[in-house]
Amino acid sequence: MKESIEARIGRYLAGEMDEQEKAGFQNELATNPALETAYLGYQRIWQMKPNAPADQWDQELAWVNFEKKNFAAPSPLKAKRSVAYWAIAASLVILSGATFYFLTLPTAKTYLYADAGSSAIELPDGSKVHLNKGSGIVVFPFTRKGRHVELSGEAFFEVNSDTQRPFTIDCGHTITEVVGTSFDLRQVKDEVLLFVNSGKVIFRSGDNSQTALALTAGEAAYFENDKLKMVANPSPNTLAWKTKELQLKDLSLPDAIRDVSTYFGVIITVENKDLNACGKIHSTLPFKDPQVRTILDVIARSFNALVVEKDGKYTIKGGSCN
Amino acid sequence: MFRQYYGMVCNTINHYLRDRNRTEDVAQEMFAELWMKRNQLTIHTSVPAYLRRMAVTRTLNYIRDSKKYNWDELESPETGVTQATVEPDILNSIEEEELRRKIDQAILKLPEKCRVVFLMSRMEEMSYAEIAANLGISAKTVENQIGKALKLLRQQVTGMGDKPQ
Numbered sequence: 001m002k003e004s005i006e007a008r009i010g011r012y013l014a015g016e017m018d019e020q021e022k023a024g025f026q027n028e029l030a031t032n033p034a035l036e037t038a039y040l041g042y043q044r045i046w047q048m049k050p051n052a053p054a055d056q057w058d059q060e061l062a063w064v065n066f067e068k069k070n071f072a073a074p075s076p077l078k079a080k081r082s083v084a085y086w087a088i089a090a091s092l093v094i095l096s097g098a099t100f101y102f103l104t105l106p107t108a109k110t111y112l113y114a115d116a117g118s119s120a121i122e123l124p125d126g127s128k129v130h131l132n133k134g135s136g137i138v139v140f141p142f143t144r145k146g147r148h149v150e151l152s153g154e155a156f157f158e159v160n161s162d163t164q165r166p167f168t169i170d171c172g173h174t175i176t177e178v179v180g181t182s183f184d185l186r187q188v189k190d191e192v193l194l195f196v197n198s199g200k201v202i203f204r205s206g207d208n209s210q211t212a213l214a215l216t217a218g219e220a221a222y223f224e225n226d227k228l229k230m231v232a233n234p235s236p237n238t239l240a241w242k243t244k245e246l247q248l249k250d251l252s253l254p255d256a257i258r259d260v261s262t263y264f265g266v267i268i269t270v271e272n273k274d275l276n277a278c279g280k281i282h283s284t285l286p287f288k289d290p291q292v293r294t295i296l297d298v299i300a301r302s303f304n305a306l307v308v309e310k311d312g313k314y315t316i317k318g319g320s321c322n
Numbered sequence: 323m324f325r326q327y328y329g330m331v332c333n334t335i336n337h338y339l340r341d342r343n344r345t346e347d348v349a350q351e352m353f354a355e356l357w358m359k360r361n362q363l364t365i366h367t368s369v370p371a372y373l374r375r376m377a378v379t380r381t382l383n384y385i386r387d388s389k390k391y392n393w394d395e396l397e398s399p400e401t402g403v404t405q406a407t408v409e410p411d412i413l414n415s416i417e418e419e420e421l422r423r424k425i426d427q428a429i430l431k432l433p434e435k436c437r438v439v440f441l442m443s444r445m446e447e448m449s450y451a452e453i454a455a456n457l458g459i460s461a462k463t464v465e466n467q468i469g470k471a472l473k474l475l476r477q478q479v480t481g482m483g484d485k486p487q
Contacts, residue, residue: 005362013470014443016450042472044481048425049445052337055345059328066324069355092360 009039013046018126018192041172112136113153113191120158127167130156133187154199156242159283170206174223175199177202184238193231195238214220235259244289248281257316258280266293268314275303278321334377335474337445338385338438340430352380357440377447382456385438421479426477432471439464440471 005037011017012025028034036278067280111121113131124142129147131137135153141322142148142165150170161180169176171185181199185192192204203221204212205228213221213228220234236247246257246263254276261268270276281302287295296307296314305319328349336345416424430436442453443464450453450464 004473005464006473008467010472011465016465019442020398041476041480044421045425045472045475048422050337050429050441052333053426054337055329055333055342055432057329059325059334062346062350063324064327066353069350070354104350109454114462225424294397 005035006040006042009042010046011304012276013043037304052295090262104291107148108141109139110136111139114209123149125160125162126159128158130242132156146198151185152187153307154184154241156184156239158182161200172223173206175204175206177204190224192223193238194222195234197239237263245286246290246295247286248295249286250280252280253278253299253303260295260299266292266312268296268316270316272305272317272319275316275319275321276304279301328353329379330370331373334374335381338381338441340434340437344483346382346385348384349377352376353378377409380440382438385456418477424479427474429477431478432474436467436471436474439467442474443468456482 008025012022017025026123029039033305039279049145086141089212104228111129113133113135120130121137122128123139125147127147131151132154135151135155137152137155138150140148140150144165145163146165147167148170149168153169157167157169157178159180159182161177163179167180168180169185172187172190174192174194176183176185176194178199178201181201182197183199183201184195186194194201194215196217196219198217201215203215203223204210205223207226211228213230215221215230218234220238221228222231223229235251235255235258236249240246240259240263246259251259253270257268257270268279281299287298292314293307293309296316300316300319302322303316303319306317310314331349331352332345335348336342338347341344429440432440438457439453442448442456443450448456448463450468451463453463
């Protein structure tokens with residue numbers, strides 16, 4: 001089966017020829033003016049990068065159809081619709097690196113994590129919200145009776161005191177209620193963790209408001225499998241994502257590994273399981289803006305172990321309690 | 323988000339499909355998939371670039387899975403031309419902008435398979451092997467379709483030669 005001349009030129013233009021064939025083809029080009037003419041024409045065509053046609057599309061109608069198909073279920077939670085608007089946008093935009101701020105419905109404002117250097121979001125009452133990576137918040141208009149927001153992901157709140165207007169946060173299946181305080185709220189899938197930095201906070205399950213915990217500074221609680229539980233010893237590193245400061249003091253190895261792993265978003269394995277039962281780490285100084293390798297070396301050294309990195313995953317090898 | 327990028331996504335898909343109804347179906351499915359996966363998404367490029375890439379992938383999957391495209395019954399390659407027909411130098415005299423416009427139009431008139439393969443090569447910069455793998459056809463078929471596309475495009479642009487088959 002003979003190859004057509006166009007197919008052959010096409011293969012040359014597409015870079016599908018090996019060196020030897022290419023040389024042969026170039027040689028032929030130089031000696032065959034007819035082939036050269038044809039080639040030059042095709043080369044011009046080839047070099048024009050095609051543009052997609054710019055047609056008109058009815059995005060409003062398409063959106064209505066999309067809504068019907070994807071959000072058809074009746075929404076049990078109030079304002080779910082606005083979250084739907086927000087969430088699809090958020091999920092796409094959050095990590096794109098650009099700063100986004102836009103209106104979803106005329107009633108609520110949505111803020112998304114922009115970048116590590118961005119400042120806190122200031123709410124209409126002067127309260128501040130620091131969003132962690134990949135997080136977003138919907139702020140409903142504050143009324144005379146209350147202040148309400150919805151959080152997805154993690155944020156640190158500094159809520160200005162206003163006893164007349166409680167401040168509530170919907171997050172996962174929980175509702176957190178405060179008057180004036182600072183605290184961290186983190187949602188990972190169906191789990192929600194609350195850490196209170198100052199003041200007092202009421203932590204409730206969203207489906208069953210009978211279940212509630214009252215927390216004060218230094219206390220933490222989490223919501224999992226429809227249950228609220230106090231965290232016995234909250235990690236000193238709960239706010240590390242915001243303060244950029246990690247501490248190892250008085251942490252057991254598993255706790256230290258958990259915090260370091262969360263902070264850097266890396267996988268860390270401890271090979272020698274005996275180390276998990278060792279005493280606490282005695283390194284006292286906090287690490288300001290730490291490097292993962294530095295921290296792991298310090299941890300490993302306290303157990304005479306070694307750190308090995310492979311493909312971005314870290315393993316702590318060997319070591320003993322001592 | 324949906325509203326902002328819907329048109330761009332549709333234009334990308336329609337470049338391949340040339341069928342408004344099917345294009346909107348594929349676009350709807352794509353946005354629904356995005357919506358379902360919203361919690362697992364990490365976008366490292368720009369949003370439009372990501373959506374464009376996804377639109378192309380969905381379109382190619384659609385083409386691959388669609389019965390409408392019967393890649394098996396492929397016409398034999400163009401009759402074995404060994405000697406290029408010497409044409410007057412029309413092609414080289416066309417202005418850049420004019421040629422671009424003509425080619426964009428001519429691409430839309432290419433037979434379906436021809437257009438798909440040509441766009442995959444030029445727009446997505448896929449190799450013959452990649453195109454073949456994505457569509458479940460042979461590299462030889464890709465080669466023939468590219469050759470055919472080039473030939474038809476030239477005929478269209480210069481307004482010469484036989485009518486496209």
